[in-house]
Amino acid sequence: MAALQLSVKNPEQAADHAEQVVISAGGYVASAAEGVGAQNLPTPSTSADATESSETGVSPLTLPMASAAVNTDQALLLLRVPPSKLDSVLAALAGTGSVSFRTQSETDVTGQVADVNSRIASAQASLTELRGMIDKAASMNDLISLEQALAGRESDLESLEAQQRALSDQTGYATVTVGYYEPAAAAVPTTPAAHHNAFVTALDDGWHALVATFRVILVVLGWLLPFAVVVALLWWPVRRLSRRTWWRPRPGDRTE
Template sequence: SADQGAPGGAADRSRSAVPSAPRVAAEHIIRTASLTVRVKDVPTALDEARTAAVNAGGYVGDETTRRDGRGHERTRVVLRVPVDAYEEVLADLEGTGTLIERSANAEDVTGQVVDVESRIRSQRASVARIRELMDRATRLSDVVTLEGELSSRQADLESLLAQQASLKDRTSLATITLTLSETPVRKAAEKGDDDPGFLDALAGGWGVFLTLLRWLTVALGAVLPFAVVAAVAVLGWRKLVGPRLPRRPRQP
């Protein structure tokens, strides 16, 4: 009829009553970042990083600290912070010292989240059907078969639930890996005039003299055994062989 085809008629009202397709409320993104910051004092900077993470509603994960041969500390800490405070915490961490290296990654896993949720719904429905069949089963063999099938499907459901929990944790909390290293302390005193003076020249000359004297002593120690042998040989020659040699007569 004309009423059904007219705007606002029955046909139009029926079309408006059809529910629209569900939409994903928000994108699911896994955010990770890695920072390397050089600081003057690692323990102080580490406390500031912990405070920033806790104040943002996150927590501190793994932490590793080591000290090199020169006594410089290096700490690696993993921070988990809510996604909403991710950028703010990154800015705070960069301000603790001199930024050496930064890398950030954002992985969209919305498709995985939707797929896992759909599979969970299907698996739960499958488990419910198996339980209904078990309630109506009368033969023992059917009950045993259905129990095995139920155990298998429940295991699959638990695996899907674990995947869902992991995705939720990784998308709701960003992961920041922070590496803090100490600034090497310059031991050389900075002075206004670096030109060498008389005392510097005197100290340098004395050092050269001591070095030369040490090398002469080493050379003398190396030659001394040969000199002793040569002296003994000459002395033996003069005592044993020298008197037997014919002597020239003296001329008048």
């Protein structure tokens, strides 16, 4: 069992590459989740691609919180890899980005396999014995009792066989949880040159604004000029006429 978390430029593309690597090694993708923000794998019972996973109870290892922005792309995969190819697969996956977390452990299930196999053999022998006793039942009560015992033993056998399949899958495939995330954009440090560039930019913007203002003023003056000429032409005779009327001598005024 292993877990790997990597920072990559394109999580979706990295996830596609991981799938190709695993399939080439003879494994398969049990489940996967891709999208914006932290991803969670579906449970085995709801995953459409995890039929074997639902039987074996395979679950992903928990990865640490990725140091990524909230709205960045992320991907999470649950891979099943043949144990003999585990190291080569992990090396291939680690080469696709910057590894931020990695863990690997081994679980010895040899004793569990032997125990389950022994219990299955005992259950099968018990079922054979019960079926023989049913054929020789002397009364209806004995028959009903034996059939109830048979049903219970059959249920126990099915449970043991499920455990056997799970252990067989564990010994046949190693579980690898792989998480990809796009790192947050690094903040650009402020430098004296940046301050200088900001001043020059502001000065340039101010100059363009001043030129634009003068242009607007000239446009307004150009629009008003014809009206000003007409008003001046009309105002001059009116002014002359009003002055003559004002200075006209009245009867009785003395003139020298």
